[in-house]
Amino acid sequence: MVLRLAFGPRGKALEQGGARRVALHGGLRQRRSADDSRQCGTDHWNLQLQATQGRSPRFKCRYDEPRTQLSDLPTDFAYLQYFSQSHAMTNLDWSDLKHALAVADAGSLAGAARQLGVNHTTVLRRLDALEASLGSRLFDRKRSGYEPTEAGRAMLAHARHMADRVDEIERQVLGQDRELTGRLRVTTAFVIMEHLLPAPLADFARAYPGIEVEVTENAFLVDLSRQRPEVVGQSLAQREADVALRLSDQVAEHLVGRNLGLTQCRVYALRDAPELPQSVQPLKDLVRDAPWVAFEKDQQNRIYDRWMRVQMEGANVRVRVDIFNATAAMLRTGIGVGLLPTFMEAKHPELVPVSDPIPELAAPIWILSHPDLRRTARVRAFMQHVGDALARQLGAA
Template sequence: MDWSDLRYALAIGVGGSLGAAARQLGVNHTTVLRRLDALEARLGARLFERLRTGYLPTEAGALVLEQARRMAAQADEIERRVQGRDRELTGLLRVTTAFVVMEHLLPQPLADFARQFPGIEVEVVENAFLVDLARRSAEASGSWSQREADVAVRISGNVAEHLVGRPLGPAQCRVYARRGQMDLPQTITPLATLIREAPWVGFERDAQSRVYDRWMRQHLAQSRVRVRVDIFNAAAAMIRTGIGVGILPVFMEARHPELLAVSDPLPELEVPVWMLTHPDLRDTARVRAFMQHVGDAIAVTLKA
């Protein structure tokens, strides 16, 4: 049996339709249908019921999908283990991180790393959530040949137990206001006073996935929230206008001299910055070099 055909069946099972499978695999709709038809003919069994709402696995299809998932996981494990024994300081290294980390913590350490290790090509993918460091995703060629990421740099209080890495230091937060804005506080002010009297730049009303979102919902329910945004960079942009005060990570201060802290660090918003990888990749030379050199540089910044 051709493993390539099983990948097409697995993509249909995951996406629930030919269109979703085609987008995932980077091929056209007719290619997916042709490969499915060929697989069903080879097995002599119908794998999916063609419903108006999508493709539903038959009993035979469920069995094939279960085995295909195991095969995909085993193929990924083989590749990770082989890559984990790579001793060359060359090749592609994919890093995933949040936008605020890329803008404020990564640029200089990443540039220094690129100069020191010219044989390693670093590709940074900005993603607000921790992607799967074990899973492979499909490229336009239709092959499972691109890991979502090799290394993750994350601001998070919780990390997956199966990953390895280290905390680089705490990301502290304070309340900030535009410097010289006379209708806003200009000195360190008790948090209770800021919550009660100052206008605020808040986060999305229904957001609650981050500790910052939950803090906003808990503390600013009765406050004057003039504007709501989704990420710290947008919050900083609005705070710079003088429309209100808002919380930002302390490591953003250097890039925003027009803002000043008007509160002490908020202990409940202190979250560690992690650098993580999959256990099978930690001995890969380029992964190890990146985690050491870039990780050490970020740690110094966070302690400053």
């Protein structure tokens, strides 16, 4: 785009309302004469700046540069930086700004990724896009982490103000819907319902007494779309759920939602059981020597099923079950060792971990809904309220 400084005849600044002004317009403008305008390639601005009274506005332009630097402007326009940054914010992707705020708060890409529930490469891509949009380096990459530059600190101040305004708007909108009545159907795995969901769900019920939450247990993803696969041809069918909470490494692309955080898995045994290991051992030794409570052989849907199929070939399996709660119940009998998420430890002090966390089994918990429902007030309220609470739990685990 072109930055155009509009001048009157013989270089006099245009007057508007009695004040000397310099008008900056986005886009190309036809030059009428050498005295009428000065042009230089730069970003798009659409605002007006008042020049200092009694001084002629001046503008230094480097024609060999793709954009004009703020340092090229005289001191009369020193406050251009504030206005230009403030205006540029409105044309940027808010998601890019959120990622920059997370980097500033965490001090690293990895920390920001954990905070946002995304991959660190996503954070880097968003940060690069923001710096490209603003034409300025926002962070210095140091050994100690990411440190905001002077331009970055200015950007972050505006971004934090925007974040506060967004939060305020969301609170006001959701507050208007607190009296809504109706049913909200939630589906989840029993292990999440028993070990993670009760406290956040109770808090939500107290905050939104007009919303009736109906929770059903289903180990696998149910149909969240308007049409079930088995009723193709009908224009509309009853949804099975409005929101799903899932412990899974695979999520259908058509669903929208949020990664709340990673869960870890370890192998556990009954404490003080004489025939079972009581301390952390190499996984290969456990597979070779210990009796096991394992998942069903035919299951392939979950990361745990696939892992067991590969890693436990030839293992001494005494009992097979289909869910983690059944595994825990069998482990309490002392029949063997078995795989459990680490967030189950608090409710099972009778069990002792006998392996380190298994990296291949680190899996996220997702809160999901259908795109058609994401703007429904009670769905948004649930996903924000319960999602934030679960993310805090998983972050503290």
